[in-house]
Amino acid sequence: MKVYVVYYSMYGHIHAMAQAVADGAREVAGAEVSLFRVPETLTAEVLGLMGAVEAQKAMAHVPIIKVDQLPEADAIIFGTPTRFxxxxxxxxxFLDATGQLWAQGALIGKVGSVFASSATQHGGQESTILSxxxxxxxxxxxxxxxxxxxAGQMRIDEITGGSPYGASTIAGGKGERAPSENELAAARFQGRHVAEIAARLAR
Known part of the structure; x- marks a missing residue:
């Protein structure tokens, strides 16, 4: 039973969440979990101007996924930062290139799930996941x-991401905030939850 965690991360926040999602999925017996990044669309020059070069180097060991690899998975958990x-x-x-998979019905019946990040508490985490x-x-x-x-998504003693739609993290306006332990716990829970569903479907 294969679980793919497919994500884009510019500064490393979604990368950290993706690792936690993968850790949670690996807790399920029989789960073969793989991490993938989607292709970059920005030039090295632009990434440099955005201060993202070092973070990109730290993620360089994660392979870039190809569209035709998606049907291999029983479950795909996508991670994305929020943009407006x-x-x-x-x-x-990347998703716009999956038209041929749609035409073939290649992803029908597979489990899909999403986690996200945003700069601020109300920066669109939920709308990103829902859309x-x-x-x-x-x-x-x-x-x-x-x-x-x-239960961590119901906490009111700290500012935290997470909703019934999926795990999420708050990065800060300058990317200064790393995912909290509660947010990482949500990501691990989501990974395990998705893998358990996929395992039941596979049986």
Whole structure:
């Protein structure tokens, strides 16, 4: 039973969440978990101007996924930073290249799930995940979120990401905030939850 964690991360926040998602999925017996990045669309010069070069180097060991690899997975958990309440352009461009998979029905019945990040607490984490679900539904995927059995999303003693739609993290306006332990716990829970569903479907 294969679980793919497919993400884009500019400064490393979604990368950290993706690792936690993968760790959670690996807790499920029989799960073969792989991490992938989607292709970059920005030039090295632009990434340099945005101060993202070092973070990109730290993620360079994660392989770039190709569209035709997606049908190999039983479950795909996507991670994206938020751009004005929507997924980032790199992820959108990758998904826009999956038309042939749609025509073949290649992703129908597979489990799909999404996690996200935003600069601020109200920066569009939920709208990003929900709008991402639309694409997965068009592909015929079965949507899994972050159920309330993960009680950490109900905390009020700290500012934290996470909603029933999926795990999320708050990066800070300058990217200065790393994912909190509660947010990483949500990501691990989501990874395990998705893998458990995929395992049941595989059986």
């Amino acid at each position: 309440g929507n997924m980032c352009g790199q992820m959108r461009q 991402f679900h639309t694409t997965l539904l068009h592909q015929g995927m079965l949507i899994a979120g972050l159920p309330y059995s993960f």
